[in-house]
Amino acid sequence: MQQLSGLNREQRRLSNKKIKQISLKGSPREKLSLETLSTLERKIQSYGNTLSGDHKKALLEVSDLYAKIVFNEVAGRYVVALDCGLGKTLSVVALVASIHKLGYDSRSAMICQSRVSELCLMADALIEAGVPAHKIGLIHSYKYDPLARVVDGEVLNPDGSVKLGYAAKPSNAKDDSSQFQFLLVSHNKIRGKREIVKHTQFKGKPRTITIWDESFISTEATSVGLRDLKTAIQEFENSHLGCTDQSLAFVGWLKKSYDLLATEEQSQKDGTLARVITLPHLSDEETSAYERLAEYRNRDKRTEWRQHLRDLLGMALDPVRVSIAGGEAVLQFSDTISKQLTNLVVLDASYRIRELVRIDPTLHEPTFFVHRHNLKSYEDVTLHRLNYYGSRVAAETPEKSRKVAKEIALVIKDIPIDEGICLFTFKWHTGKQEHAEVIKAVLISEGIDPSTQITLADGSTKPRFIWKTWGQETGSNNASYCTHLFMVGVLRQQENHFLAQLVGQSQDLLRDMNQSTLSQAMVSELAHLVYQAGLRSRARIVSHGKALASHLYLVLDEPRIEGYLANIMRNLKIVEWLPQDALLKKKDVMGEVTKKILRGFEELNNEDIFDISIREFKELFDLNDVPNQTFRCARDEALHTHIGWHLPEGSRSFKRVFQAVA
Structure with missing residues (x-):
């Protein structure tokens, strides 16, 4: 199909004539590609985006990829890595609506998203686009209250907080998902071979296409630090002195296992390459009995230690490896998504910088894509980075948390009263004051009202402040009117667990992972979170190829993240956020x-x-x-x-x- 950008009047006339011919006499694949593109363009423009020529070309390539998969012209696992806000998720709505409109009733789709609220919004969008409700299957395990208040796909309590465990729409496909032509399901619901078989069929045949929105993590990884494991074994032995023969047998198995792992650790430190290890054999009866012995329900340090023992028991059935990168640890992974799941498209804007996803050998960007990278310019977006402690531990430290909150308040005082502000904070369940509440209290003490409403250009009224926690950096775009977005620290993964995930995603238990590789991959993961969170703001919206003017504020003591962000956000301005409190700048x-x-x-x-x-x-x-x-x-x-x-x-x-x- 000829692309329309850069053509003169006569060429455009001929192209429009060709498009009309395709719509009337083209192949089914060509008709689907064209209809998807036309629907997608209209949908994107309805949200206030103005498409550039390159943007249109990229959307044509995405539409053509879908159509080629639907009509079996290509197969495999593909990644679409367009920037946030360029229409990846809307392309799913356009594809499904086009399949229905063109009457391709034997073609089916499964759409996988991370959050139930996103699935409910997708169901509403499909119905709005003309897809009959009886063709749409929705799978989740949440409760449904038809009288509950719903905002942006979230069910709310009377006080405006999110009502946990409730969905905006009822699940209608738990018993028989195969009858629905279009199935909406969460990432977690299709992990495991049994779930794959259950949901990837439409009327007895494999679904034509599966679309995975955002991060494709196809393995489940487990790690146990060897120093932690040694402590856990000693604690268990000391607390079971003189106990049953079964306890003694469990201690014996633990010590044999640890000796194997410690010997392998020393061997690697002496220069030997890593090798696969099998832990001492356990029968099903022994495993069950030892798991009961390792249970501990009090909330203290022993809970964590006993979890290490249970993790090791879970590793007994399959081979493991020891890694000396990071903190020395034993690692294992298993596939959670069947390799039989092909005809898959992953929509992931962070793919080009996120090592955890890029290391997956089953994923590829389509070779026939031309306009893949850096379509969107961020020349009107500024990232302000405060070089200060940005971990959850720091946020839970009252002195540090209040200092940062005070600095945020001072910045907000200079922001015009009619501009929206979004803040990302940590969440925890330790009985302490919530992180967001700490910041709200400081704002109030500085004369700032967190409950203020603002009126947008279209006359609608919105909260001036939108509060989000890490885990909500993808999905809902309810803060896309906010000109300012604060990330008060960034969620970090524990090093050994991330290492296990990285090895698992590589599909190679013996993949060499030195400290440098691990360190860079962890920084790329931080960059992924910052990029996704930052694009919940007004910077998500694109006009003539440029993100709308926005200011992003980041509290993080990791300078290397700036290189990753500059790589994925073309022309982004990065400046130092100089605090007014001289004590707030971490020593470099x-x-x-x-x-x-x-x-x-x-x-x-x-x-x-x-x-x-x-x-x-x-x-x-x-x-x-x-x-x-x-x-x-x-x-x-x-x-x-x-x-x-x-x-x-x-x-x-x-x-x-x-x-x-x-």
């Missing part, structure tokens, strides 16, 4: 260590040295007192900056780079 320890490492490389360049171990390097340049994690991050930053030295995969020595002389 990382920068000083990086500079010290760079000075070390420069000194080595003046010597006849071409290889130096990390241990010798640290001793030579007085870096032994630097914490390991700080040194690793600074080392990675220095190696990225200095082209004269590198650290080969798996090596414990820096190597000089030899360059050919012209």
